[in-house]
Amino acid sequence: MGKTLYEKVFDRHAVAELSPGRYQLLMGLHLIHEVTSPQAFGMLEHRGLSVLMPERTFATVDHIIPTKSQLRPFSDSLAEEMMTVLERNVKKYGIRFFSTDKGEQGIVHVVGPERGLTQPGMTICCGDSHTSTHGAFGAIAFGIGTSQVRDVLATQTLAMDKLKVRRIEVTGKLRPGVYAKDVTLAVIGKLGVNGGVGYAYEYGGEVIDRMTMDERMTVCNMSIEGGARCGYVNPDSTTYEYLKGREFSPTGAAWDRAVEYWESIRSDADARYDDVVTLRGEDIEPVVTWGITPGQSIGVNEAIPTAESFPEAERGVVNEAYDYMSLAPGQKIRGTKVNVAFIGSCTNGRLSDFEEVVRLIQGKNFKVKPGVRALVVPGSQAVRRAMIEKGYDRVFEGAGFEFREAGCSMCLAMNPDKLQGREVCASSSNRNFKGRQGSPTGRTLLMSPAMVAAAAIAGEVTDARELFGMG
Ligand code: SF4
Numbered sequence: 001m002g003k004t005l006y007e008k009v010f011d012r013h014a015v016a017e018l019s020p021g022r023y024q025l026l027m028g029l030h031l032i033h034e035v036t037s038p039q040a041f042g043m044l045e046h047r048g049l050s051v052l053m054p055e056r057t058f059a060t061v062d063h064i065i066p067t068k069s070q071l072r073p074f075s076d077s078l079a080e081e082m083m084t085v086l087e088r089n090v091k092k093y094g095i096r097f098f099s100t101d102k103g104e105q106g107i108v109h110v111v112g113p114e115r116g117l118t119q120p121g122m123t124i125c126c127g128d129s130h131t132s133t134h135g136a137f138g139a140i141a142f143g144i145g146t147s148q149v150r151d152v153l154a155t156q157t158l159a160m161d162k163l164k165v166r167r168i169e170v171t172g173k174l175r176p177g178v179y180a181k182d183v184t185l186a187v188i189g190k191l192g193v194n195g196g197v198g199y200a201y202e203y204g205g206e207v208i209d210r211m212t213m214d215e216r217m218t219v220c221n222m223s224i225e226g227g228a229r230c231g232y233v234n235p236d237s238t239t240y241e242y243l244k245g246r247e248f249s250p251t252g253a254a255w256d257r258a259v260e261y262w263e264s265i266r267s268d269a270d271a272r273y274d275d276v277v278t279l280r281g282e283d284i285e286p287v288v289t290w291g292i293t294p295g296q297s298i299g300v301n302e303a304i305p306t307a308e309s310f311p312e313a314e315r316g317v318v319n320e321a322y323d324y325m326s327l328a329p330g331q332k333i334r335g336t337k338v339n340v341a342f343i344g345s346c347t348n349g350r351l352s353d354f355e356e357v358v359r360l361i362q363g364k365n366f367k368v369k370p371g372v373r374a375l376v377v378p379g380s381q382a383v384r385r386a387m388i389e390k391g392y393d394r395v396f397e398g399a400g401f402e403f404r405e406a407g408c409s410m411c412l413a414m415n416p417d418k419l420q421g422r423e424v425c426a427s428s429s430n431r432n433f434k435g436r437q438g439s440p441t442g443r444t445l446l447m448s449p450a451m452v453a454a455a456a457i458a459g460e461v462t463d464a465r466e467l468f469g470m471g
Pocket residue numbers: 062063107108109128130345346347407408411412429430
């Protein structure tokens with residue numbers, strides 16, 4: 001019986017079995033940022049320990065960084081303090097820091113792949129839920145808590161339970177105007193936000209096979225929103241082409257050896273899965289969330305479902321969502337007025353995300369609806385530079401979008417980019433929880449970057465395919 005990539009990579013990194021089903025796992029790469037590392041470093045110091053493998057530990061700053069100006073000191077003294085603590089810790093322990101000064105800063109899940117740090121067959125962890133993004137390369141990557149960050153800093157290992165593996169096949173072809181974001185929201189919509197608990201998700205099928213690395217990252221990024229601890233795609237020529245020539249990618253003979261290893265860890269044709277789920281690419285519509293979990297979503301032309309259409313156990317959260325969002329069952333999501341539009345985040349803040357929106361709006365005299373605040377926030381300084389080189393900043397600004405500095409921005413709003421009061425935001429990010437975007441009463445509608453741009457222009461949720469003439 002063959003094995004899945006998950007099993008192969010897990011077994012190769014298992015140092016010891018701690019108890020039945022629970023293993024000590026070696027971490028190939030540890031990414032850290034300013035929010036979850038200070039306490040971990042503090043605990044390390046308290047115990048008189050050092051960082052065991054600084055050469056496998058990399059840092060950046062993303063959550064707290066302001067996006068209007070990155071000039072120091074930051075006006076928020078807490079943000080300035082977090083930055084200072086991170087700078088002190090990376091210096092003290094000899095950790096490579098992708099800093100703003102060097103033009104290397106960005107969202108941790110954008111920076112790792114663009115530097116070539118994220119590679120197939122690796123185990124990767126970071127004190128951030130959306131570490132699952134890195135699975136796009138055929139890595140086993142998961143978010144960890146602060147005490148686990150301490151454990152990895154001190155031992156480069158983690159205690160982990162072995163997961164089951166669910167294969168998610170997306171067959172056929174996506175229709176024009178349907179994107180990777182719609183695929184991942186459709187998967188969560190089908191399986192639920194807890195459907196993946198206890199599982200690693202392996203994504204495959206023609207739709208995934210055809211995706212670029214950026215698109216695979218968008219899909220894997222949201223695995224955690226479906227309850228899966230991690231999600232991955234088997235590496236292939238698309239993966240290798242992306243990695244070739246990047247700063248941390250192997251070169252020469254080491255590259256050939258690496259590709260041989262990467263090929264060897266692909267799931268075997270006769271691998272056994274604990275579950276297999278299939279979605280037809282042709283059935284997926286542009287998806288919009290209407291509620292307070294990423295699973296509460298519908299196609300852009302559908303009506304908000306009734307509570308009765310959900311299992312009994314979910315109806316409480318469904319009723320809570322109607323109240324919080326001020327939306328009613330039977331109402332169309334299309335036409336919902338938006339106050340803010342946000343294109344960015346580790347889900348959809350890569351160059352190709354902006355490229356697609358530019359393709360749709362350039363030269364067509366589209367303008368952001370007066371009264372709508374529309375933010376374009378690159379996922380990294382490298383993405384931002386590339387956008388400026390290509391003139392995308394001028395396209396966005398000409399259409400009435402604000403073109404910002406790199407960071408998490410309004411995804412989590414641990415920085416000055418926040419919703420005000422009951423504002424509704426069309427967002428390309430990954431979480432629509434209550435208060436997620438900085439206002440305790442603010443409302444988030446998740447969708448693809450193209451759909452966010454369409455909402456910004458129309459001033460309401462609309463079908464991007466019609467507005468931009470796709471199809
Ligand atoms: S963009 Fe959002 S989800 Fe991604 S790392 Fe930043 S805060 Fe977390």
